[in-house]
Amino acid sequence: MTRRIVLALLALTVVLVAAAAVPLGLSITQREHLAFRDKAQAATRVIAASAEEYLSDRAPADAMNADLSDVAKAGDCAAVYEANGRLVAATPCQAAQAPEARELAAETLTGREPEPPETDGRLLAAEPVGTFRQPDGAVVLARSAAPLNTRIAVTWAWIGLVAVTGIAASALVSVRLARWVNRPLTTLDTAAHRLGEGRLGERAVVDSGPPEVRRLAATFNTMAARTENLIHGHQAVIADVSHQLRTPLAALRLRLDLLATAAPESAPELLTSAQEEVARLSRLVDGLLAVARAEQTVPRPVPVRVDEIVADRITAWEPVAQERGIHLTSSSRTAGPVALGKGDLEQVLDNLLANALDAVPDGGTVTIDSTSVAGAVRVRVVDDGPGMTPEARAVAFHRFGNPKARGSGLGLAIVHRLITVNGGTIALEETPGGGLTVVLDLPLWHDRRTP
Incomplete structure (x- = not known):
């Protein structure tokens, strides 16, 4: 019984934890990905704004170079391309100049908004310079996805730790609960078995377990006590009856023996004595029957x-x-x-x-x-x-x-x-x-x- 209770509660806990933890983890992962892309896209827009001043307004490239320097210090790679696809400026990192990055820039220059790909553990983001339909250039930014993957891994680790802790706590509680319920039932079963073997003084423990089990144990003890009293009462009755009947039976036997060998003149007296003993036996039997009827009657x-x-x-x-x-x-x-x-x-x-x-x-x-x-x-x-x-x-x-x-x-x-x-x-x-x-x-x- 203990094993069945523990397994049932554990199965229920695992299902509930999985139903709660897995959707939560997926939701957090998706939100982290979106936040990571939004931040990369925002950094790309900053560079695109300063590049527009340089490519469209023919302003000095100082602002654009400053933004590229800030991006490089943050660990990202960026590159600025003209409308014909020629590289204008870039960070020392070459990730924004890779073939995938150039393809993304070319697609952006056609006036489309491509889905930023993730290659070699880096996320690529592209923004047009100038108007969206006829851009004067494009900016491509490559950002490492390692921090994102680290945060997602830590999140799943915490979710897993909480889930395992919950399952372990459920296992501990279910074991204690099962033992709390099963222990008094086991002792009650043992007491019933011993009572069936003839140990009339056996009683169940009534100070542990759920209230229902305690009431069951108390009822069993009441039944056992009544059974013990009943059996002892029957034994006492048998002993009392045996003791009380022995004397008149012995006297009656003695009278009959004397009657068999007595002289004719003493026979009537012996016969009268024998009849008195028979009457005494009859009164005893009638009294015992009356006691039995009284004890078995529920008026x-x-x-x-x-x-x-x-x-x-x-x-x-x-x-x-x-x-x-x-x-x-x-x-x-x-x-x-x-x-x-x-x-x-x-x-x-x-x-x-x-x-x-x-x-x-x-x-x-x-x-x-x-x-x-x-x-x-x-x-x-x-x-x-x-x-x-x-x-x-x-x-x-x-x-x-x-x-x-x-x-x-x-x-x-x-x-x-x-x-x-x-x-x-x-x-x-x-x-x-x-x-x-x-x-x-x-x-x-x-x-x-x-x-």
Whole structure:
């Protein structure tokens, strides 16, 4: 990728530099040629003016000779010819008397304006003396083109130097740009490859490269973290399930072994014990299925009336409470519906009531109250049972977190998942005078948008 970016940018730079530098160089070269010819032609006109005084007006030749001397000092060659082509005066340099110069003078004397030729590194310029149609003579000047060629060569050298510098700078910038873009992509590819090999802690670098690549790396890291948590969570579930099922399975096997060899009078007792272990296994499996469903569910919020759900669950659990001699009460002072998944609040209250009724002794009390707080509805399930130690409350929402739990140890984990996935919060507090208080803060319906 780096090579492709560099080659593409270099090709583009070369094309742009060539498109700009070559026309510029040609334009400067043409302008230098025109300026050089104009200056030579102007010098020739000066000599032609003084020669006209000598040939046409029969004035002394002093002015003409002075101009020829100045031209000679400047390094040019000049010659003055009469109308019949005879040489009148010339500089010591013989270039203006060469055959090409005489041909140019003869053509000028015919009344035409020939194109000044360039021969042997010299530029020839001719001007008529007197009138253009019937000249009294002609002046030919030969000027060396070496200074012109030197200036043109220097100009092209500067243009080439600028072009090469631009291409080199473009190459340097393109290499750095390509590496700036490619390096984080390379590290991201390496991280993805290592993650695919099972290195779950692998992460991509997110502090270099373009913003788009940084966002891609951050998204990859989020995905990798979720994948790591998911796999570790599955491993933890498998370990927890294996640990929790080992004990009832061992007890069940022991009961069945004893049942096979026991006396007939003890068989009913052993069979009852085996059935209790089977029931315990069934509760564990049901709890694990409930946890799996809760973790895989993404609820669609609907408006839920807390007071109606509380009253419904109180009615459903009242027979169980009366059977155990427990007072089950409720009170509601809520302002509006909450945003929860359909059926989630019922499941949450069922788990909390089941735990509370199992923990509270005969004659105890379980109360559900709901009140409106800032932006939420607070539901409290209060009991006066034995409560939980601070250590137990700290791990209560983990699967099998409380080793002293009477049930499967999964009820509060299910409740925690159902509440947090709906955007609420849950906390465990100590009831004044003894017992446990579960505090649920549920988001109000108008504070949530249906996805």
